[in-house]
Amino acid sequence: MNVKKIKETCLYVTDLSRSKAFYNGRLGFEVIGEVKDRHVFFRVGESVLLCFISEASKQGGTLPPHFGSGQLHLAFEVAKDQYQDWKEKISQQLGIKIEQEYDWGRGFLSFYFRDPDEHLLEVVMEGMWER
Structure with missing residues (x-):
């Protein structure tokens, strides 16, 4: 198996508005997805940065639950x-x-x-x- 790159990186954050203000507002990364009180996703070059509220990501649904701290x-x-x-x-x-x-x-x-x-x-x- 030949993996080309890590496509996504996930961070667990405590405040989505603050993360959005930092990664989009300050660093200039484009917001490509957002669900209130759950996550905000950013395009970073050819990769994606996923920022989740830790507790919200424990809840499964369409995708398996995950969690980090x-x-x-x-x-x-x-x-x-x-x-x-x-x-x-x-x-x-x-x-x-x-x-x-x-x-x-x-x-x-x-x-x-x-x-x-x-x-x-x-x-x-x-x-x-x-x-």
């Missing part, structure tokens, strides 16, 4: 020539604290920051994990 991690890949622009947008334009920048060697950098639910978000340069 705690501070999770995900990384957004950007073109190398846009990395610095994203770093400036996050820290200077949006006033979001960058916790750390890391040099992975071979010319690849990434930086870390938090969303309103304290999930650890990372911006990585394109090509960092390629073979």
Whole structure:
């Protein structure tokens, strides 16, 4: 089996309005699905970020129930020539604290920051994990 990529990533959040304001309003990700008091979904490049209210996702229905909690991690890949622009947008334009920048060697950098639910978000340069 040859998997091409992880298509969806799921975060469990406590306030959908706050998550929407952060991911759509601040980071500019397009909202592609929303159910009041349950979830909001965002298009992030070729992938989808699913933000669920934890307790609401325990309820099954059309799809199996699922649940998660705690501070999770995900990384957004950007073109190398846009990395610095994203770093400036996050820290200077949006006033979001960058916790750390890391040099992975071979010319690849990434930086870390938090969303309103304290999930650890990372911006990585394109090509960092390629073979």
